[in-house]
Amino acid sequence: MSTLRTIAVRLLLMGLLFIGYWTAWRPMRGVVLNEAAVPVLQWSAPSEAAVQARGGPVRITLSSGTQTSLPAPAGIPFLLPALFLVAAFPKHGYWLFFWAGHCLLFACMVAAWSAALMAWPGAFGVADFLQTYGVDLYSLGVPVALWVRHRQHA
Numbered sequence: 467m468s469t470l471r472t473i474a475v476r477l478l479l480m481g482l483l484f485i486g487y488w489t490a491w492r493p494m495r496g497v498v499l500n501e502a503a504v505p506v507l508q509w510s511a512p513s514e515a516a517v518q519a520r521g522g523p524v525r526i527t528l529s530s531g532t533q534t535s536l537p538a539p540a541g542i543p544f545l546l547p548a549l550f551l552v553a554a555f556p557k558h559g560y561w562l563f564f565w566a567g568h569c570l571l572f573a574c575m576v577a578a579w580s581a582a583l584m585a586w587p588g589a590f591g592v593a594d595f596l597q598t599y600g601v602d603l604y605s606l607g608v609p610v611a612l613w614v615r616h617r618q619h620a
Contacts, residue, residue: 479552483561487545495538499524503536503576510580517583526579536579536597539572540565543605550609560612571596571604 500519507517507524514529523535548561578593 476553499538511583540568544568547605547609
């Protein structure tokens with residue numbers, strides 16, 4: 467009976483996280499993108515570069531004509547591992563720290579793109595690395611590291 471209760475509690479917590487993501491966080495992601503990231507990037511962009519946001523990722527057009535985009539923070543690469551963290555560790559708030567880490571990673575990406583737009587040497591490489599590999603590395607690495615850590619201490 468306790469196993470059935472444990473499964474039910476975990477499914478309930480996962481359902482609450484899923485509903486909270488789609489009803490509260492997903493709309494807020496656009497607000498964070500438009501009200502925090504876009505002004506910073508527009509401030510740091512030279513007059514030849516364009517920074518636009520139209521309900522999706524921020525589009526950055528460089529003076530060379532190259533286009534790139536900056537997605538909103540804590541999207542699907544956050545949700546799926548966070549659901550795993552809630553299911554695997556329901557008594558711990560690891561998913562909250564995981565969400566905060568995604569937001570911090572987004573802030574680092576905005577700072578790197580801002581530095582890149584101001585022509586700091588190496589900033590394009592850092593921004594591209596964070597956007598291409600950093601989010602996936604964090605999203606896949608943290609849940610696995612927590613799982614392994616708990617297995618070693620169990």
